[in-house]
Amino acid sequence: MASTFPDYYALLDIPKTATVEEIRQAYKRESLRTHPDRLAKATSEEKKAATERFQAVADAYYVLSDPLRRAEYDNLYSSRSQRDRTNEPKASANFFSTFSNMFGAGGGTGETNGPTDGDRPDADNVFADVFEELLRPEVQRHAPWWSWTGAVCGGGLGFILANVPGLMVGAYAGNRLGAIRDAKGKSVAAVFSELGGNQKAEILRALAAKVLGTAASAMG
The missing domain is CATH 1.10.287 (Helix Hairpins)
Structure with a gap:
C-alpha cells in the first residue's frame, strides 16, 4: 500500500463538506491553472510536472464528483492521519494503482468519460466534458x-x-x-488535442477569461 494518500480536497482547494457544484467549480479553476497546454515556452520537465498535476486534478474531480466514489474515498480518507495525506500528484497515481478495482461498481454522474474497473480517468476527456459548453464553440472557431x-x-x-x-x-x-x-464526427477533446500549441493556449486564455475573470486569464 502506498505510504502517502492523495488529498483530493486539498488538490481542489475545497473543504471536505464541499457540494457537488463547489467541486465542479473548483475543478474548473484548478484545471485551467494546471493545464499543460498553457505553458507554451515550458521546458520538458515543467511540461511533465504540469501534466502530472493536471491529471491529479482530473482524478480528484472524477472521485469527488460522484456520490458513490466519494463515499468510498472518504472512508479511506478518514482512516489516514493528516501526515499521511498529500496533494502531491504522484500520490494520486499510486492511489489508482493500489486501489485498481475500487471504483469498478461506481454509479457515475454521467458528466465525465470516466474509466471502468478503476482505471484512471483520461484528463483530456474530463476537461472536455466539464468545459463542453464553453469549449466546443472555441474549438470550432479555431478549427x-x-x-x-x-x-x-x-x-x-x-x-x-x-x-x-x-x-x-x-x-x-x-x-x-x-x-x-x-x-x-469528432469529440471536442479529439479536435482540441489536434490543434497547434498557440491555438490551444489561445482557447485556454478565452476559457480562463470566462471562468476565472480577465485578470486571471493572462496565462503563458
Missing part, C-alpha cells in the same frame, strides 16, 4: 477544417457541373456538410 474542406470540394464539383452558379451552390452545400462533420 473549421472540415467546413472549409467541404466548401472547397463542393465548390470545385459545382464549378465543373455548372460553372459559377454551380460553384456557389456547391460551396454552400459542401460547407454545410463540413459543419456537420465538425459537430458530430
